[in-house]
Amino acid sequence: MASDTSRLGFYLLLAPILLWLVVLIILPHIGLFVVSISEKIGPREYETGFGNYATFFGEPLYWRTFARTAIMSIAATALTLILGFPIAYYIAKLTRGRTKTTLFLMCMIPFWVSELVRTFGWMILLRETGVLSNFLQYLGLVNGPVEMLYNDAAIMVGLVYTSILFMVVPLVTTLDSLDDSLIEAGYDLGGSSAAVMREIVIPHAMPGIVSGCIVVFMLSLGNYLTPILLGGKDSLWFTGMIYTQFITRFNWELGSAFGFLLLALSSLVVFLGLKLSGRSLSETMGRS
Amino acid sequence: MTAPQPDLVCRDLTKTYDAFRAVDHVSFDVPQGSFFSILGPSGCGKTTLLRMIAGFQSPTSGDLLIKGKSMIGVPPNKRPVSMVFQHLALFPTMNIGENVGFGLRQRRVPKAEITSRVGQVLDRVGLPDVSARRVDQLSGGQKQRVAIARCMVLEPDVLLLDEPLGALDLKLREHMKVELKSLQAAFNTTFVYITHDQSEALVMSDNIAVMNNGRFEQIGTPHDVYHAPDTAFVAGFVGDANKFHAKISAVNGSQLTLETPAGEPIKVEAPNPNLSVGQDAVVFLRPEAIALATSDIGDTVNGSRGEVESVLFNGANSTVTVRGGQGDIIKVALPQTGDFGTLRKGDTVFTRWDPKKARCYPAPKG
């Protein structure tokens, strides 16, 4: 029953999204995969094969860095959840009205400032001549300057700092929707604080926990700035390796394979997270 | 020990927020196994009172005893009371069996025993075989019964109910009133029920406390509260009543003579020692206390002639509003015996009422 003009309108609306998704998302990723399975056998001569992936698994530096990036990202996600949950709970359940809005907006502040600036801030704080080192010397806790930069702990601090907002916001949203009377009912029926947390609050917050964890994990996995700047030259982050292959070594075939492996890992984690929570991607990501 | 100890005792319980006194020196006893209702308009402090009993608010002063033990400073999860919340607060992340078993799990009751006790209590509320269902698969009335079962499985000394029928539709609410009463009788547990709906309170309760502005106006049986209200507020809040202002012109023992602003004399027989000649008073008169006649019955006490203003047919609760000679309007119950089937607007009718059926109180100041 659609009239010709509304059909035309429909196609006019369909055109930009198709152009966007096909030209900028779908084709580039297909291209990436195609390049990742071509092996250079001579100047401008290629042959299809999984040689680049074989190189990845054959060289311990590569796959160890990959595994290290994944494990550190998981640790950063867990840490962010543990640190962020009490804050989200405090904002959602223990504050009201103006205080609540203010605290919530304060959590958003890091988002308004470039990641580069945030990381730079941590460099000023953590380095040998930095503020914390000076402060510790002033307190007399240490005798000489301490270098707190360029280690895994510094990377962790930076990752948590950068992504905590993406954990707190979905948690506040889900915890806000938990009716206080459910918590009261839990206590009224004899539950202890721990039992109420475990059996009522956390199951209710699960959707927020899952979407927060997915986002934080992805951001950590794909982060480049924080590990390079806070972890130093030997930070061994997988995105750094992709950069090296592409820009320094100009080995795009191997770089593409690396990129595809990273993409596969992050997709796998998103998939597992969604399976675990039994929700669709649209439900989890569609509410920003 | 002559009388058995009451399950719940409140002594001068008071709760003050800044300058506002939500609950003002409330004292009452609830005997074991009785159904006690607290009836009052919204904002009268009944919810605060109930939440103090449950432990979600602490009294500013006064004492609260359950089975003789003071509950001051005892957290809600350590009190032998359970509460049915206004919106029931069934845990949506658990199925029915897990909901009902929640309290038992907190007490570390063995798994097998939990299963059997959950099954038993669900049987008793008439819902066998719903254990595995999700909360949103139940109807409103079933959820209600699950919420009660979830509390009753813990065998509390006192069950608190916070207007649980409010969210149900009218038909189901009527049905649940009867059911709640029979559940209470079956479990023989003390129920404390708060509501703003007088019919719920009247139908179910052994005793009703009528609450207003943080104070108890009257505690009594439904019959007392309806037929012998202690205060003007109770008379106006419980049941339907015609209310008119008058000035007392003579006092003779319990016999009062009053004069309406229009100059009509009325006689009331009300034992109220606070009334004296010249004082402004309010008179409450139930619609069913007024006798209606289509022909003149002569000059009787409190008799008058009027004109039918409107007929409000509502089955057994039908009423007619009558405009008196001075333009005053009174509401009269319309007996459905067929005698008045032909009554129409504008018809002349005669009303009279027994001085003993009316209640008279000092008019509020200002």
Next chain:
Amino acid sequence: MIPTVPQPAFAKWCYRAYVVMFFIFLALPLTVVCVFAFNNSVFPALPWKGFTLAWFFGTEAPFIGVFNERAILRSIGTSAFVALWVSGLAVIVGTCNAFLFVRHDFRGKALLYMLMLLPLIIPGVILGISILVFFSSVANALEDTTGLWFDGLRPGLILVILGQFSFITTFATLVISARLQKFDPSLEEAALNLGASKWGAIWQITLPFLLPAIVASAVVSLLMSFENFNTTLMLVGSDAPLTITMFDKLKQGSTPVLNAVSVLLIMISAALGFFSLLFQKMKR
């Protein structure tokens, strides 16, 4: 754990202390960045050597202020250019997408919606390299067949704009769709009923209703584009946007000029945020 459940005072104080510490943790890096922009020292570090504005306005080495640093000023210009393009494109395409997803039902809608969300779960670096690889091979193929040059498809501002646009559009679509969903279509029908044309109704009724969401998504897009690093890093050519320039300088060693730039960035963000807040208030 909620106000109506009594808790020991000690636990309450510990909890509050934790929350305070958390907010200190949040504020600390930003505070030091700002403070050291005004330190009269060539390193952004203690000791404090007195207040100066030299890192903003200084002209003599080593105190060359931001406003006299060509490279930084030019990269701010580049960033602004990129951000305006990205934001404009993202809002236009986002609005079209919102109308498509809210107003139309068609086969494959769910699939298209999921594809639209995909850029959210693709790491920025991967988005960057996939576009780099794809456009380079297209350029190679075109150059081989035509013998002409296609510099626009090589790393440079066009690719940076496309790369950022590819994921920022998803955010714009979500924000604008959410608002369009709340629109009561009968308002548009009323306008049609009163004699407006289809376009007239959308232009005069629907778009003004969407305006707060459009402004909000434009502000967020500007900000995300300005801040973007990962995708840009892979696609950048000779004209570097601000984040890339800062990163290069930072790798060489930090100077308080970077603090000064950061302060400017924070001020721009705050101004944008304030503007968007003011606008939302006005609309209400």
